[in-house]
Amino acid sequence: MRTVSHSQSTSRVDAVRARAEKAVFTGLLALPERIQRMLAGRPVVRDGQTLATETQLTLRLQKVSGLPPVETLPIVPQGRDALLHQSLLAGGSLPIGATRDLEAAGLPARLYTPRGLRPGTPSGLLVFLHGGGFIYGDLDSHDAPCRLLAERAGVRVLSIEYRLAPEDVFPAAHDDCVAAYRWAVEHAAELDADPARLAVGGDSAGGNLAAWVAIEAAREGLPCAFQLLVYPTVDAHHATESARLFAAGFFLTKQFMDLASDTYIPADADLDDPRLSPILAELPDGLAPAYLCTAGFDPLRDEGEAYARKLADAGVPVEMKRFPDQIHGFLNIVGVGRTSRSAVEEIAAALRRGLAGRVTGPDATASTPA
Template sequence: MRPRLAAVQARIQGRTLAGLLSLPDPVLRRLAGPPVVVDGQTLDPGTQLVLRLQRLLREPAAEQHPVAEGREILAAQSLTVGGRHPVGAVLDTVLAGLPTRVYVPRALLASASRPTLLFLHGGGFIYGGGHATHDAPCRFLAERAGVQVVAVDYRLAPEAPFPAAYDDSVAAYRELLSDARSHCVDVDRLAVGGDSAGGNLATGVALAAAREGLPLALQLLVYPMTDCTASSVSRRTFGEGFFLTTAFMDLATESYVPSADLLRDPRLSPLFAEIPDGLAPAHVVTAGFDPLRDEGEAYASRLEEAGVAVDSRREPGLIHGFLNWVGLPGQARDAVGRIADRLGAALH
């Protein structure tokens, strides 16, 4: 399907989904089916309905296709759930040699020194990009939090395996600092954040910053991958039926990690990292029905034990990927609103 036609179709599907999720709660529950309860948590009915429709429509799963096709599938899905979000300005540039998109909220258009979030997208290190999959949440975060968002498209596997994404992320952070004036960055109000694989990379940037004594005000970690050994209970409990699958995670590991002896490398699995002094405060958000739930919460606990200021929250009814659902009414968008508010409070 041609890209323009695919985008139009995704927008139409998104409006249809938004209409369904706006129905009264009793109707939404009937459409979604009987409540799904696991670990004492009840799956959000709106999320349950979307998952049910995906199964009924036999929507393709990215991991079941060649990587290039999988990237197109995830881009289309992100467009469907992302919606439209006006923002003050969107600028395409290059940071550390990497394609980068800058989102400036309306409130900061006239400012030459802006609170800034360096955003690293999720996608298992093999999919995604600020342009393709995370344009909507970046727009939402910028306007709602009142911060500049700098979204970097790091190199992807399998073309560029570990540690390429890690190296790119750290290099982008260093360049933001070294050339802060031209990027309109207030270095005293600079955060790093990301979701899933991007949350993993954000931990790496934060750890590197602390080791080098460089400024960082916050690390924003949304359902981060922190343990590549895949040993948590939630990986087994939620590995099927809740969007992020075991097959997806296995493909990501096989594509990104060249050798099994790297699985505990702290640049890849920050749960095994030494926690340096001066590490930036962390806001860690997990989802109740997410295979990565336990390792994200384990990392939050690890930071707390090391004396790092941590604000941790679980969204019990949600699934992996909810950050992208800002175009749909319901619990997911409300959760992203809370993330944006926490980001704004930390940087203002």
């Protein structure tokens, strides 16, 4: 008679629970908006903006689930496991032409090729740097948005898994990402990338890293045609009105940001270091055109928009977009619901335009709500 070990039994129960959770979550976010509104409660309005109904419902489900917030868990491994679980649940399974795992400057990397491109056909390439506060995130946590960006923009995407804190503190992630971008430039031919259409991009902490890589590329004379900055953290002080307004209750919290800063940034580091605070950087000539988007209900909103204005004031072509009904992290919500995916599809369209040389600007305030 075959016996089943306790670990096997637990694994099966966890798998069943995960499938049930996914079915419930996906089903609720597929409901008509009017039914979602009934379940979510009265509209949340703050700073003249109304939170998307499905996002409000998601936050309510998260609250009633009883699961502890990620920032209250030990980073390794519980916090990382929890955030990865959330990302996979929201990302779903999206189609892609092909993926290939490789190493870039000694770092784990994944190359995404959309279905419309054949091997050997040069295309634009986005070097993508994931978010996660410099302490969370990996190739798998951002697999879904990388697939969508590649497919919708019609370009290849090279996702980089850089070192994280607490194992490796500042400036490890920054050094890794600059090295990975240099590697992509040097190996453009084997990546089937057009050297004239290389871009760097990322979300949140990855947006900070992407902004810094773009600055370093301009200083070193490396080709960089475009930078894609999704709700980037660009000011390590976080002393803005949006940081106060949205300090709690909208996924990214002040507690999370404090944990990330205290873990990645050594006590003796200078928060004015332009790597940590690109908004204080002296911008070099030849800086790549940019698309920078923010979320209305995001503590990082105001600093991101201030950086867009800084780029514009320096004469950098920049397209600024605020998604007023979204929260931080919407880039990962592409496998369920409607509004977040629609926003990410707009970002992919901006990437397509950017690598085709069509970037609006330099007026960064044109798309920013008053």
